[in-house]
Amino acid sequence: MTDAKFLNTLGRRIKEIRTKKGLSQTVLAIKCNFEKASMSRIESGKTNVTVLTLKKICSALDIKMIDLFKNHVLSLYNSNPAARFTKRARILD
8 A cells, every 4th residue: 555545544544533523624633733724734645744643633632542543454454465464374274
């Protein structure tokens, strides 16, 4: 997976959680002490966010950081034949 695709997927996940919680982009930006334009760039995958930025977003959304990556990590794992092979090998041990 390319960096751009990863950031785009992460941004879509943040937007998905935000909208499920009934928050506007502006409200989330205010809760994180960001400009709305910054939140827009994050949600559209146009900026490489830091871990501290993700921490602020998760705090504002009242979620754990792992919640941002749950489905994404599973899809990466399922699309990686080497990871599947390693798991099978451990099972056989």
